[in-house]
Amino acid sequence: MTTNTTASQTSSGDVSYLSASYGIKSWLLTLDHKRVGILYLIMTTVFFMVGGLFASLIRLELLTPQGDVFEADTYNKLFTMHGVAMIFFFLIPSVPAVLGNFLLPIQIGARDVAFPKLNLLSWYCFMVGGTLATFAIVMGGVDTGWTFYTPYSSTYSSYYVALALSGVFINGFSSILTGVNFLTTIHKMRAPGMTWFRLPLFIWAQYATSVIMILGTPVVAITLLLVALENLFRIGIFDPALGGDPILFQHMFWFYSHPAVYIMIVPGFGVISEVIACFARKRIFGYTFVAFSSLAIALLGFLVWGHHMFTTGQSMYAGMVFSFISFLVGVPTAVKIFNWTATLYRGSISLETPMYYALGFIGLFMLGGLTGLFLSTIAVDIHLHDTYFVVAHFHFVMVGGMVMAYLAGIHFWWPKMTGRMYHEGWSKASALLIFFGFNLTFFPQFVLGYLGMPRRYHVYPEEFQILNVMSTAGASILAVGYLILFAYLFLSLFVGRKAGPNPWRAVGLEWEIPSPPGPHNFDVTPIVTKEAYAYEEADVTRFGGNANDAEGEQIHQEEGAEA
């Protein structure tokens, strides 16, 4: 443990983690949690673009009821690879591995994560898994859907399922390593005075996420191994022809994959708490309720997997228990939304770009959550299961919720990560485009779903066309929004004005060190004396004035200790 030693001579004010060393090797072998975070940022962005490209092609095909752009098999591969790329290689790692890696040690006043080498190893697991999955795509693709249901995936599909599965399997270890690292770091490396209830809510969310990663990910690894064993040694596990049970696969798959949905969304909750506190300049209303609701969601999330299986013929009583617990998950989720809204009450609200995304998140995630209740209600789910209603619900939670939260976080901490500000006008314009495009894409899908249009349909009856055209139109707007976003963020690296240590006048340890931070985060281990979000005590004008100041304001090393 090195947190009690003072920083080495390398961290003078002008050496940042970016300029501490140069060259490919200094990045590929880095043990700096911030650089690992940036490596993840680059690669998850690549997968996001690939997954987004597949999504665009899917929407293009669905513009007309006939299958006139792609062959059926090609279409099936497109939605499979869209799901695999987005879920396993973008959504799961995005907030924890990008923002979590970058910020978690800084926010608790540590110089790095507990196991820096494991941290780098987790990125390599991600890369190996991602490479195998990419290889499966290049070789000819996978057509099973991201859910890999047996016996289709094990016996009937003739494409590169095993290769894709091994990619997902290896990628799982990157989650596990990140989870172990975060839990240990949060337990053991908090700065003096950083008690559990002084932790920023981002840390609580990462904690809950890490618990799910450690408990859930091994189960999907076991499941994928069993599929491999069945294929290699003809042991009947999932294949009914060998005496196995295909429904068992669904139980095991969803035992991981439902909690995995919370791996994707819970860290986003943490981001939203940080952003709302900063731009309302207030403590989060009901801090402990928000903190514990993350844990409640994480734990209850392990007990609801059967709500994906109401139509499989599972026992009536099992169905009722799963439905009941699914409703219970809705409660802590509602508690969070109410507390965020209440935080705005009598605040000092400034609508900067991150706040655009955070407020957009609340609206869209709320719709995602509420439509989740439709799907928890057994009788209604029987009609909606496997229709576009589920697709819409999932995208409201994952894109409307998670991606909006991620973008809120990226826009909030971009100045900290890069030291540069992005263009305000363009960023707000693209946030609005993304919000509008998103709604136009996915809201019609709720209607389509209730009408009965099944998901994963390459061709569809003509009367569904108008709603599909709306959806495709929305997707093009969404795509333009994302492209603008990539453009101005990229340009900001070269032409953005210097951010200074605290462009938002936020409180939190990460805002008390330079932007970008030095290689060891803190020159002097900070001693924490205040609760999180103590905006009422913060000197909001301290770093004030113009963030255009050439170098921002140099932060005095003692100030870290004062805070």
Next chain:
Amino acid sequence: MSDYFPLFPEQASTFAVQVDGLFFLLVSLSVFFAVGVMFFIVLFSVKYRRRSEDERPKPIKGSLPLELAWTIIPLILSLVVFALGAGIAFRMYRAPANAIDIYAVGKQWMWKIQHSQGKREINELHVPVNQPVRLTLASEDVIHSFFIPAFRVKKDAVPGRYNTMWFEATKVGEYYLFCAEYCGTQHSGMIGRIVVMKQEEFQDWLSGGATGETMVEAGARQFQQLGCETCHKESNQGRGPNLVGRYGTPVQITTGETVMADEDYLRTSILDPRSQIVDGYEPLMPTFQGQISEETVMQIISYIQSLSDSQ
């Protein structure tokens, strides 16, 4: 089935009305909460907008009564909706005694349907109006799902087991039948139609055309051709159990467990005979896995069922 720009599906079964009622309850609750929260977000964002850069609002830590209120009220509402949904699902689970039986087998990429009177159809299901219908579903290959949006019912056809579903159509007409579980290349082509007919017309349809043998007759023929009757004798002297009166009764198997001799048990006993041997018998029976189709299995089961009906 041909509306140009529909926004709501047709209601054509007894369940459709019940499910839609619950759906609209959920929609109203969702609109209430979503509009409420969005109202406050907009209100606060305007009313408490930052007016000067050095504002420092007074801190509010929270409020226990509020936290309790917005925990307990959603909890109660959730439980009400849960109970209503579970209630309808409970009725969906068990078919009424007067339901007629129809059998459907999913295979890549079609639905093959047989009526017990012998009529068979592919990707079409004719049913009488105002009459409960119980469908027994099986699959020859991967998982399929039998989905009739206008009836608000859906059930997976899972290889290796039987699932059942039931509905009572309330409106004469034609409705979509979709395969809802992704099943490979032509998944989206696995579309059929449900034809709801007046009862008399349905009877005419059933007896019209080349009906051939009934399912029981076909099953009896298979039972003989496959040599089942050499062991399963009616005299209780055979090497296998006597099947007369066996269906629907509990049987003790060699592990000491008692299982119900239902469709699933009979199916397993034909395709994987050694898994559940009736106590007192030797595991001599060969498997018929891969040798007879799911439709033939259904016919044999119908025949075995008929051996109990006559009692």
